Amino acid sequence: MVDEVVLDSGREDRIGLPEAVLCAGKSEAQLQRIVQRAPERLLLTRMTAEQHAALSLATTLDYDPLSGTAIRGGCPEPAGEARVAIVTAGTSDLAVAAEAERTLAFHGHSAERFADLGVAGLWRLLDRRDRLADFPVVIAIAGMEGALFSVLGGLVGGVVIAVPTSTGYGVAAGGRAALTSALASCAPGIVAVNIDNGYGAACAALRVLKALAAR
Amino acid sequence: MVDEVVLDSGREDRIGLPEAVLCAGKSEAQLQRIVQRAPERLLLTRMTAEQHAALSLATTLDYDPLSGTAIRGGCPEPAGEARVAIVTAGTSDLAVAAEAERTLAFHGHSAERFADLGVAGLWRLLDRRDRLADFPVVIAIAGMEGALFSVLGGLVGGVVIAVPTSTGYGVAAGGRAALTSALASCAPGIVAVNIDNGYGAACAALRVLKALAAR
Amino acid sequence: MVDEVVLDSGREDRIGLPEAVLCAGKSEAQLQRIVQRAPERLLLTRMTAEQHAALSLATTLDYDPLSGTAIRGGCPEPAGEARVAIVTAGTSDLAVAAEAERTLAFHGHSAERFADLGVAGLWRLLDRRDRLADFPVVIAIAGMEGALFSVLGGLVGGVVIAVPTSTGYGVAAGGRAALTSALASCAPGIVAVNIDNGYGAACAALRVLKALAAR
Amino acid sequence: MVDEVVLDSGREDRIGLPEAVLCAGKSEAQLQRIVQRAPERLLLTRMTAEQHAALSLATTLDYDPLSGTAIRGGCPEPAGEARVAIVTAGTSDLAVAAEAERTLAFHGHSAERFADLGVAGLWRLLDRRDRLADFPVVIAIAGMEGALFSVLGGLVGGVVIAVPTSTGYGVAAGGRAALTSALASCAPGIVAVNIDNGYGAACAALRVLKALAAR
Amino acid sequence: MVDEVVLDSGREDRIGLPEAVLCAGKSEAQLQRIVQRAPERLLLTRMTAEQHAALSLATTLDYDPLSGTAIRGGCPEPAGEARVAIVTAGTSDLAVAAEAERTLAFHGHSAERFADLGVAGLWRLLDRRDRLADFPVVIAIAGMEGALFSVLGGLVGGVVIAVPTSTGYGVAAGGRAALTSALASCAPGIVAVNIDNGYGAACAALRVLKALAAR
Amino acid sequence: MVDEVVLDSGREDRIGLPEAVLCAGKSEAQLQRIVQRAPERLLLTRMTAEQHAALSLATTLDYDPLSGTAIRGGCPEPAGEARVAIVTAGTSDLAVAAEAERTLAFHGHSAERFADLGVAGLWRLLDRRDRLADFPVVIAIAGMEGALFSVLGGLVGGVVIAVPTSTGYGVAAGGRAALTSALASCAPGIVAVNIDNGYGAACAALRVLKALAAR
Amino acid sequence: MVDEVVLDSGREDRIGLPEAVLCAGKSEAQLQRIVQRAPERLLLTRMTAEQHAALSLATTLDYDPLSGTAIRGGCPEPAGEARVAIVTAGTSDLAVAAEAERTLAFHGHSAERFADLGVAGLWRLLDRRDRLADFPVVIAIAGMEGALFSVLGGLVGGVVIAVPTSTGYGVAAGGRAALTSALASCAPGIVAVNIDNGYGAACAALRVLKALAAR
């Protein structure tokens, strides 16, 4: 077995996003081998504290346990003000928000976070509506019933990227309830990524930001 | 087969609600036999126009095609003002609303309807918040993602009975998305009935009204 | 990230129920921060013994491990006799019952519990039928097939709030079987909350009690 | 294609039940060919009126449209009194009951039917408890939430065969709610067959009756 | 909370099967209390080794770790030869078989076991066909795709009670594949109980045996 | 019932997209009433030929049967070249593509379509890669297994909006297989809308185009 | 829209199988256009009689209504004896068998069919075991519980391709029960295709036959 690690070296040239390493489901030996062959600047996601500790190069990584992300080679200084808003419904959604934020930072973009905007206390969202309306991209992160997505989508005109989270129990367990709320939303033009996929939401935001820059 | 039709004659005494007849899944011959043996005042639900036309006693029934309900023996004059608000998210939810309204009317209660309060245009709901806050019971009817339930539950303190409807397509088809939104709601104390069950929601409201009257 | 904890300060004014804190899915550091900023009287739900022990303010909390609830600031003396009955089908449902009971107590209401009324031994429920018929609100808690909900709903005229529990295995695992039984019940006017949601059932009961008091 | 129809000629010798013909999913030409090659005495199930009318041998069949069964060669005179009780929850379950009853009759057994014993009006079932306790086999047929199965299983000691039916809407549509109630029942020793499978329930009853006779 | 433990004292009189205690989902304190109030002869199911060790009365129980059953008060001497065959498809099904066997023993019946009769090696089942045909009741236990149920049902005329097990992975995980095979079987008259429910299968067998004895 | 039709008059001001009318689930009478009260320029989606024919104002509508869309008030002349590419996997996806295209046209944007780029004949997609890479937004429409989404997402850097379609049978029926492929994609930053939701995909594209214009 | 029909012209060169046309989900106008541009020899699947009748070139097609297949350009004379066995469990599976058979014939291969080998009458399969063992490829087609797949896989050593069919009702409706049986089979090395996919099974068989020929 010669070619076990075949990195997608040309991805950044093709789509503007370099390959990141999803650590979930990989053994420590496999991670070690991948990190050794990977390019200098690298983003790793869903890395547990155990996986991080086991890497021989652990100290060269900027590791954040809440988001489970590790960055090698540092983050570029963000150019200009934040163009992405990250909205969360509750405290349990913050880990996913941090994954999105770190992914944006790795690619040279900052984000502004708006926490605890769950719709049960609607005034919190209404009070921030004007500020949120200024952002070309809003990443909305919510579990349970995910009603935040529709309310937000009816209030602001930016690109709304919904990230359902696996927060909740009973029918909400695993995030399916929030996911179907995002997809079935009565607000026009909301888009969704996989459950808990803060990385994917950030990548989608980066595709929008790239289009903005290209113009 | 002697005793094919055994009506639950004592139900009204036990729980305050007489037995109603669910017409779905019953042949015309079966319906005919049931109606003949049923008591003078009678509520029938989910009756199609074909079922209605086939009954020999059709003319004795007050039949409403939108809700699929038929009433025999008339409705008592509602005592006092409406104590139940019926809120719908969209036009497609009106048939379910009519089923709830007719069920309430059969039991001597009127309802006030608030249509088109879908959360994508949130101001419609906010404008009516004060009026809605006056009702001890609010029946909320919504399909698609059912975000209305949580928003409403965070705005008013009355008993909120959520009726998910089968309005929608894709992941919303059949009403499961709205149902899970009702059950997983982040607003405290929302209760749910089966999909499209306007009759059940009205019965739940009647249980509350009965408690209010008993007091 | 400035505003990580944004409590819904006005919730009690709006809907009569102050915000509670769901501890599931929150880190100990997050809980610590929330508890510090929360108002004096506070209800916390789904708190594990580990989460409780880790709080610096643990000793100021009245913590109940069976229900996983913690109360700060004590409970008001219940006014008058119990207006809510809590009925359980089996021993495994008692933790959910305790969550409901403690939630009621936090808001100044007592409840009377009726344990082990599973329908396989129907006489246990029939023997208590008359007492149960006196309550304006009955919270019914059952797992497995959840047949209790329909039987109870056909026997008493109060508001019946069904709480399916995740008790069971095979097709009953996770509580879906009991949930569908509650929603598809042939007894009119039963309402349901999410699986294992004793807190939500109590909040729904409180909405009814509030309507009773307002009258 | 030589051998398109290969009947299981030895089935009756092996298991005491001759092969029956399930008409659903078969074209009229296929049915015609099967009926021609089949033995003199024959039971056909799930036959639509259209299928029946199209058969050249239609007049030789005793066809019952409610149950969708057709019998060729007549039914033997039942020996002795009925040993199987067939209990239904509601009118919509009668077609399935008729399928079971006709299957029993084809094999020389009569059944006694008990209709409309849904648990919302529990007295109907309790009033018949003593008579039902006399039967070695009880076929229970119910849709919606299927609570009948558990209540019955806790009242009588005979073999209880649950047939969930596809009666219902929303979460009960298709019969899954009733099926999971049968399987997850808190009453010991209830067994289940497929949704709407009156034929299968009768065959299971016949297996029990055969064991009784063999003794 | 006065009446936390309400045993179904009359169950044996009603249906011939005394109440058993399902230990899953019960705390050690709850089990302790139940065992203390329970009658002298008692069957407990799904008891873990930890639960057993924690009971103060552990030594009075005949505990079998494979099946997770405990018996207090001993088993009556079985009268006559075994009337129940227990057939398993693979080694992983033996724990469920043991639960069934112990339940039968508690009620005074022995069973004969036939192991490893999975259909991939069909001769093993065919070789035992004649012996199996002698039993009035056959409990068939299989996971994965559950093909054993249909093959067995086409070979023997006794009452075939299918117990799907949670053996398997991928689409077979949790036992749903085997369950649907049992319910959708092309062999007539097979009945099913819940996944892994060896206790329930034995109770169903006991209902048959009781009918045999009554005759 | 006074206010049955409450249009969201301010939606265009808030989010830049005027309210459209979803005709599915609405009666002809309801549609008639809505169209009468709606503003001059109007987009209607999921309108059947029957619904269209029944409208008294049918001749004032530009109706397209393939997409089921109707436009009143005409479409503005598109400014500049197409900025949105619409890629379809097979012929069955063209109706959804037409819905997206018409929605864009209603808002003054043209699109360029690329048909039949299913991945089984990969060269068709590879041949068009360079042209596709020029678009800031690519709407990808595919049913069956939806592999197109991931392949496309790895080839172009624009915003990729996946629309799963209900094309397919067996496990692909209803579009769930394609939907999960879009959400679980290994290509970074793909976003999804509901099954068959060409309108929603176009609205998401319009949000991106609006951000581009605002810059 | 210039390039609406882009056939995969090189598919036969790449993988040895020319593109076929799936008619389901295509309008008559679309089919007409595709057939006009398609190469001389062509296989169309899932064509309804209505679709066939509407084609202007209908008379040039060899259309088989049972399988829903149409062939243009005739079938080559099969070279040598049949190398593929097609086994069906029941009459309802014959349409899928015919689709497989016609697909093989279009590619110059004949098949031998073995009908009615459902496992409830096991002798039918055992009697044909020796003949079946001679085939390098066996396509097994079964609905309901799909037990045929495992039994067959344990009896013959050829490549067994399982085609679950949507024959059945209740838990078997749609073919999921048979599909999971194929995938979870205890017989080693069985492979599965989508529900009702006779075409796909034939293509898989053709891949094997091609490997045999290449050797």
Place this chain on the structure above:
Amino acid sequence: MVDEVVLDSGREDRIGLPEAVLCAGKSEAQLQRIVQRAPERLLLTRMTAEQHAALSLATTLDYDPLSGTAIRGGCPEPAGEARVAIVTAGTSDLAVAAEAERTLAFHGHSAERFADLGVAGLWRLLDRRDRLADFPVVIAIAGMEGALFSVLGGLVGGVVIAVPTSTGYGVAAGGRAALTSALASCAPGIVAVNIDNGYGAACAALRVLKALAAR
């Protein structure tokens, strides 16, 4: 209980594949007993390191922890060059690949592995297309959305056996997304085995190789 272990001794003669032992779900004592009675050459799958360590015969086994396979009696020298290609999409799929590879080796066949050919970096697969086209059998292993199966099936003409893996989270968790992609593939003639079933894929490949050898 006499005959607890009944090995399928004749399986190799019947189908050319000896019985293997699935260790998952078996206790250490059970495994010990099986291994003692099993024939000299033996393949064990899904064996954990704990299970391996507990066996008294552990040292006689060639155990591979990544694949969880153990081999007793060694592997025959592979005859000739590899005829099976094993393609994986990502690092997390390597354990399943190893299970397939070891199963092939046990039966005297080698395989060539092609790692990291996920479609997000399509060039990796295109670069290896010509080599892959030489293999009569290709085992494709992928999790997440499983797009690899369709792309590969459209590029090579060999027998493509898809193994979905449980790699992924959210809607991809458990492998269902990849499984439906394999089954619903738009590429003709792809076949699938159960999720994570590397052993089954190898057995299917062996059936093909046996047919090739027999020719």
